Amino acid sequence: MIAPELDLVPRRIVLDGSIDVRFALRPGDRPLVAAGDTLVPGSRILDRVRDARLVEVRGGAVADDARPGDRWSPTAGSGIPLRRGSSGPIGELLFELGGQWRMAAGEHSEPVDTPIAGVVRDVRPGVGIGVRAEGRVIHGVEALGEPTRGVLALGAEPGEGGGPGIVLRPGSLDIGLAGTILVVGSRVDAEALTRARAMGLRGVIVGGLAGKERRDFLASEARQRASLHRLPPFAVLVLDGAVRRRIASPIADIFSALAGREIAIVTDPPAIVFDEPSIQLPVAQPDLVRVRAGERAGREGRWGGLAGLRRFADGSFLEAGWVIFDGAGTVAVPLGDLERFG
Amino acid sequence: MPASIDIDAIIGLLIDRSQRADPELARSLGYEGRKASALLPRLIARSAPPQHLIAVAASERAVAPLADAARRTGWWVSTASPDGMDPLAITAAVLDPGVDVVLLGAGEPPGPDERRAIEDVAALVAAAAIRRPELTVLLAGAMSEQLPRFETTDGDRQGEVLLAPAATAGDPPGSALRELLDDVRAPRDDARRAIARGAAALADTLDRRIEVVDIGFNGGLRAVAAPGSGGAPATSSAVLVAEACLVPPNPGDEAVDRVIGWSTIPIDRHRLRDRLRELRYAPWSDAAGDGARLRLAAARAALATLVEATPEMSEGPAPDLVVASGGAWAVAPGPAIALAIADVIRRPAAVAIAYDHARLLGPAGSIPDASERRQLLADVADDLLSPLASVVIPAGIRTGRNAGRVTVRAEAGTSQLDLTPGGIELIDLPPGERATAELRFRDTVRLGGRGRTFALEITGGLGGLLLDLRDVPLRLPDRPERRRELLEAWQDSLWVTRDR
Numbered sequence: 001m002i003a004p005e006l007d008l009v010p011r012r013i014v015l016d017g018s019i020d021v022r023f024a025l026r027p028g029d030r031p032l033v034a035a036g037d038t039l040v041p042g043s044r045i046l047d048r049v050r051d052a053r054l055v056e057v058r059g060g061a062v063a064d065d066a067r068p069g070d071r072w073s074p075t076a077g078s079g080i081p082l083r084r085g086s087s088g089p090i091g092e093l094l095f096e097l098g099g100q101w102r103m104a105a106g107e108h109s110e111p112v113d114t115p116i117a118g119v120v121r122d123v124r125p126g127v128g129i130g131v132r133a134e135g136r137v138i139h140g141v142e143a144l145g146e147p148t149r150g151v152l153a154l155g156a157e158p159g160e161g162g163g164p165g166i167v168l169r170p171g172s173l174d175i176g177l178a179g180t181i182l183v184v185g186s187r188v189d190a191e192a193l194t195r196a197r198a199m200g201l202r203g204v205i206v207g208g209l210a211g212k213e214r215r216d217f218l219a220s221e222a223r224q225r226a227s228l229h230r231l232p233p234f235a236v237l238v239l240d241g242a243v244r245r246r247i248a249s250p251i252a253d254i255f256s257a258l259a260g261r262e263i264a265i266v267t268d269p270p271a272i273v274f275d276e277p278s279i280q281l282p283v284a285q286p287d288l289v290r291v292r293a294g295e296r297a298g299r300e301g302r303w304g305g306l307a308g309l310r311r312f313a314d315g316s317f318l319e320a321g322w323v324i325f326d327g328a329g330t331v332a333v334p335l336g337d338l339e340r341f342g
Numbered sequence: 343m344p345a346s347i348d349i350d351a352i353i354g355l356l357i358d359r360s361q362r363a364d365p366e367l368a369r370s371l372g373y374e375g376r377k378a379s380a381l382l383p384r385l386i387a388r389s390a391p392p393q394h395l396i397a398v399a400a401s402e403r404a405v406a407p408l409a410d411a412a413r414r415t416g417w418w419v420s421t422a423s424p425d426g427m428d429p430l431a432i433t434a435a436v437l438d439p440g441v442d443v444v445l446l447g448a449g450e451p452p453g454p455d456e457r458r459a460i461e462d463v464a465a466l467v468a469a470a471a472i473r474r475p476e477l478t479v480l481l482a483g484a485m486s487e488q489l490p491r492f493e494t495t496d497g498d499r500q501g502e503v504l505l506a507p508a509a510t511a512g513d514p515p516g517s518a519l520r521e522l523l524d525d526v527r528a529p530r531d532d533a534r535r536a537i538a539r540g541a542a543a544l545a546d547t548l549d550r551r552i553e554v555v556d557i558g559f560n561g562g563l564r565a566v567a568a569p570g571s572g573g574a575p576a577t578s579s580a581v582l583v584a585e586a587c588l589v590p591p592n593p594g595d596e597a598v599d600r601v602i603g604w605s606t607i608p609i610d611r612h613r614l615r616d617r618l619r620e621l622r623y624a625p626w627s628d629a630a631g632d633g634a635r636l637r638l639a640a641a642r643a644a645l646a647t648l649v650e651a652t653p654e655m656s657e658g659p660a661p662d663l664v665v666a667s668g669g670a671w672a673v674a675p676g677p678a679i680a681l682a683i684a685d686v687i688r689r690p691a692a693v694a695i696a697y698d699h700a701r702l703l704g705p706a707g708s709i710p711d712a713s714e715r716r717q718l719l720a721d722v723a724d725d726l727l728s729p730l731a732s733v734v735i736p737a738g739i740r741t742g743r744n745a746g747r748v749t750v751r752a753e754a755g756t757s758q759l760d761l762t763p764g765g766i767e768l769i770d771l772p773p774g775e776r777a778t779a780e781l782r783f784r785d786t787v788r789l790g791g792r793g794r795t796f797a798l799e800i801t802g803g804l805g806g807l808l809l810d811l812r813d814v815p816l817r818l819p820d821r822p823e824r825r826r827e828l829l830e831a832w833q834d835s836l837w838v839t840r841d842r
Contacts, residue, residue, distance in 0.1 A: 008343075008347055008351045053430065068469035094466070102429065126433065128439060211615040292624060
């Protein structure tokens with residue numbers, strides 16, 4: 001029998017159903033799919049223009065019923081051919097002023113593949129491609145990098161008890177992890193992330209990412225984006241926040257069950273998507289609670305009932321619940337610091 | 343209770359506790375068993391989710407007043423103009439799916455720097471609006487002449503295209519555009535907009551001039567209300583600033599600096615940024631120990647942002663009562679809230695400070711009928727606000743050993759105290775107790791008016807009477823250690839429950 005007061009603990013959804021995922025399109029990017037298309041992982045969905053610039057289209061070259069966002073290609077004797085011998089569409093109409101269209105076009109583009117299976121909901125040039133993802137979802141708080149797919153590998157044992165969790169160091173990575181999305185535990189530094197990308201890893205899943213590491217990684221990503229020869233897409237999914245805390249055991253248990261299977265990281269919304277209907281995934285005990293913040297951040301225990309208004313450090317009076325920790329007895333923890341799983 | 347908890351669970355707990363506290367009364371009111379929560383009438387006030395507006399104009403000069411009007415009505419604002427961006431970048435900015443509204447404006451008449459580019463930016467935004475039919479477009483000032491560009495016949499458009507006054511129209515300048523932006527951002531029963539109406543009703547009920555400072559997850563609101571006289575209704579005005587939220591999303595260097603300036607915990611910038619990000623992800627967590635002090639530092643920084651954005655409210659007459667509201671204050675000890683407000687809102691005046699502890703001002707203000715609103719507030723007036731302190735802030739005190747003397751005459755007795763410049767003096771005065779404070783200064787000071795002797799009617803609070811003899815405005819040492827020590831010393835005197 002579960003105490004009725006357990007519903008006073010905020011619930012965190014471990015596994016979500018299907019979600020709508022968005023792939024960003026910038027002006028000039030060329031979508032390669034249409035609404036209603038069915039996608040499988042690895043399907044090419046867009047060509048991303050790397051050097052988009054504004055180009056004037058000569059008068060008379062654009063159809064009268066043209067709309068902003070339409071693709072435009074040069075025909076003989078009209079327009080400005082941007083690439084010698086090019087016969088396909090080479091630009092995206094932006095706006096018309098004084099009978100003259102402007103478009104976004106570029107010389108260099110790169111293909112983008114979908115890491116998820118699903119059905120294209122809508123395609124809006126310059127805005128994005130919406131896809132209803134197939135499979136199940138674990139949400140994170142932030143995803144950096146680009147949508148990616150890889151085989152899930154456990155770089156740490158995030159479910160093991162005690163201690164603050166494991167911090168992945170650059171030296172822990174080797175080439176054998178190429179192609180994987182690695183679960184690294186409680187925290188990771190920017191150097192390890194950069195090395196992971198260079199080693200061919202497709203992504204990293206981490207409990208917390210500090211602001212400094214985040215900033216350094218984003219700078220490294222920007223440099224990578226500017227280079228001519230790009231590496232495969234790489235993403236970092238942050239599950240909890242910015243401070244160190246181990247991955248919640250219900251989520252770590254799911255990762256353990258999925259180890260060796262392919263999963264995807266999407267960035268909008270930040271989440272892991274996987275489509276493994278045959279796997280029986282573990283379900284968290286209903287009375288399992290986790291300390292989300294405060295001095296015991298990351299610790300887990302069993303719900304022991306409502307403790308009522310309690311005095312905490314520095315004289316703060318907060319509504320609290322009893323949590324039974326293995327080996328540490330029963331402790332009152334503010335309700336705002338707790339989460340349960342469902 | 344943390345806002346992330348299911349509301350029915352909270353109501354169930356409340357009913358259980360009320361039944362235990364007074365079973366007979368609960369029975370007479372029909373609050374028996376957990377099912378009672380379903381039978382209770384509910385008044386729900388929700389604040390609109392934060393929205394992003396992009397202000398676009400033909401020049402940097404023209405875009406500034408548009409952005410200012412939007413910032414003062416609760417929008418997250420970005421700007422674009424051909425002066426600083428190429429057309430491709432402006433198109434990308436307008437097409438960003440995070441943008442909810444485009445405010446495309448020009449002066450009336452347009453300035454010489456705008457004329458050459460008005461058609462260009464109008465054509466650009468009109469083309470982007472075709473791609474994003476859900477986008478709401480406001481055409482302000484002379485830009486309204488570009489309306490035909492936005493009139494489509496294909497029926498795709500779901501967002502509105504509205505004509506708006508110029509950025510400087512109205513009295514005071516900008517008020518007409520702000521009024522429209524307020525209506526576009528949120529419905530009239532939005533919880534934050536309702537706080538201003540609640541403040542007006544409260545001003546009428548108490549017959550006092552009221553100022554409300556609400557610091558919440560998605561913005562800060564400052565509202566002033568004065569009671570009506572001669573049968574006229576109460577008047578109120580409010581400014582909502584998204585940047586004055588407890589912690590902005592992805593706090594940048596400026597946000598971190600602001601909080602560091604008020605922090606009493608020794609912490610480096612990187613760790614502070616991480617703590618602030620955590621506070622943004624889970625605003626109800628980590629509310630004890632260092633977390634409580636960090637939250638109050640963030641609340642002070644947010645309040646300072648709000649005060650900076652509303653100089654005209656600071657220049658107006660001082661209120662009789664300042665009401666603190668919003669989740670930022672929810673877990674702080676009452677006297678510490680009073681000090682936080684006295685730290686930031688520094689006017690030479692004597693004011694009472696209270697806390698909207700049940701957060702009823704918003705729901706009360708959302709009642710459409712003004713007389714019903716006043717009636718509700720009159721019914722709950724005694725329980726609505728938690729009195730925190732009466733604060734007296736004289737300005738113009740010269741440094742020295744002694745600035746004068748205060749005599750407080752209350753029912754319980756009389757107490758006298760020397761006034762030491764630069765410090766805070768506390769006099770115990772329980773909530774609800776009235777007293778007279780006679781202040782005799784050695785030199786002329788400002789306290790409402792100029793003078794050396796003042797007699798003030800004051801009421802008590804959780805922090806009693808707070809005589810704040812610090813500088814107006816507050817000056818803090820540049821050295822971080824010294825500043826922390828000073829802030830810590832001031833807070834220690836009022837954070838009476840703190841572990842020492």
